[in-house]
Amino acid sequence: MGRTRTFDETDAARSALEAFWDHGLEGTAIPDLENATGLSRSSIYHSFGSKRGLFDAAVDTYLDQIVRPRLAPLQxxxxxxxxxxxxxxxxxxxxxxxxxxxxxxxxxxxxxxxxxxxxxxxxxxxxxxxxxxxxxxxxxxxxxxxxxxxxxxxxxxxxxxxxxxxxxxxxxxxxxxxxxxxxxxxxxxxxxxxxxxxxxxx
Structure with a gap:
């Protein structure tokens, strides 16, 4: 039986967003993401597949929580x-x-x-x-x-x-x-x- 996750992927993506926004996709290293999210390397790869997978989740968070609320009155x-x-x-x-x-x-x-x-x-x-x-x-x-x-x-x-x-x-x-x-x-x-x-x- 797999281990029960003790973190929320949405929260992890939100925390990772700050690191990616600071340093960019290429400039953000796995240790940066471990520090930002509080997750281990293995947890990041298990949940998101790769650094890029976590970046994609962070982009979704960026669009949904930052970009679209500002655009909402125009939509x-x-x-x-x-x-x-x-x-x-x-x-x-x-x-x-x-x-x-x-x-x-x-x-x-x-x-x-x-x-x-x-x-x-x-x-x-x-x-x-x-x-x-x-x-x-x-x-x-x-x-x-x-x-x-x-x-x-x-x-x-x-x-x-x-x-x-x-x-x-x-x-x-x-x-x-x-x-x-x-x-x-x-x-x-x-x-x-x-x-x-x-x-x-x-």
């Missing part, structure tokens, strides 16, 4: 006219606070997208799906905020706002002021009053 059946502006301002506030993970480490998935990935690796599809989900949410936000726009201009505006968000989340670790400026510009493109740029904290 609701009825999207408020200010939902996209609220999303952009909330993202900006998270990037402006160096104590928060997004400001300190950027986006886990976009960081992974800039790392070497083997051809055919399923992680590429996860990143593409994330980008599509973000783009769709932003498009719905643009439609609610700017019902005066025809399809062509609305698509152009949504694409521009999505690109600004992706660029900001990619830049924020190394160029926080540039990241904030991109979000300010996205708000300006949307027709919102430009936010006050907050200098990055050294």
């Amino acid at each position: 609701a059946e009825h999207v408020a006219s200010d939902a996209l502006a609220t999303y952009l301002r909330g993202l900006r506030a998270a990037m402006a606070d160096p104590a928060l993970p997004l400001a300190a480490h950027g986006c886990l998935l976009l960081n992974t997208a800039t790392s070497p990935v083997a051809p055919g690796d399923t992680l590429g599809e996860v990143v593409r799906d994330y980008r599509r989900e973000l783009a769709d949410a932003v498009s719905r936000g643009v439609a609610a905020a700017r019902p005066d726009l025809d399809d062509g201009p609305a698509t152009t505006l949504a694409t521009a706002c999505t690109a600004h968000v992706v660029a900001a989340m990619t830049l924020v670790r190394l160029d926080p002021e540039g990241a904030l400026a991109l979000l300010d510009n996205a708000l300006a493109l949307l027709g919102e009053e430009r936010a006050l740029v907050i200098p990055a904290t050294a």
Whole structure:
């Protein structure tokens, strides 16, 4: 009879997320994950199959607990006219606070997208799906905020706002002021009053 597990895999994935977010997939070693989760190497491999298996579980946690709650107002059946502006301002506030993970480490998935990935690796599809989900949410936000726009201009505006968000989340670790400026510009493109740029904290 197998031994009864004394840990919750969801809790383990949540703890591992912090390590992967700090160091990335390649930079996180098994001892780092043992320290983060409190699990032994054998428990990690038995439950998740590999370091990559635990990373995949951490990515699911990242999407479900961090990304999607922020996008939820843009994915609701009825999207408020200010939902996209609220999303952009909330993202900006998270990037402006160096104590928060997004400001300190950027986006886990976009960081992974800039790392070497083997051809055919399923992680590429996860990143593409994330980008599509973000783009769709932003498009719905643009439609609610700017019902005066025809399809062509609305698509152009949504694409521009999505690109600004992706660029900001990619830049924020190394160029926080540039990241904030991109979000300010996205708000300006949307027709919102430009936010006050907050200098990055050294």
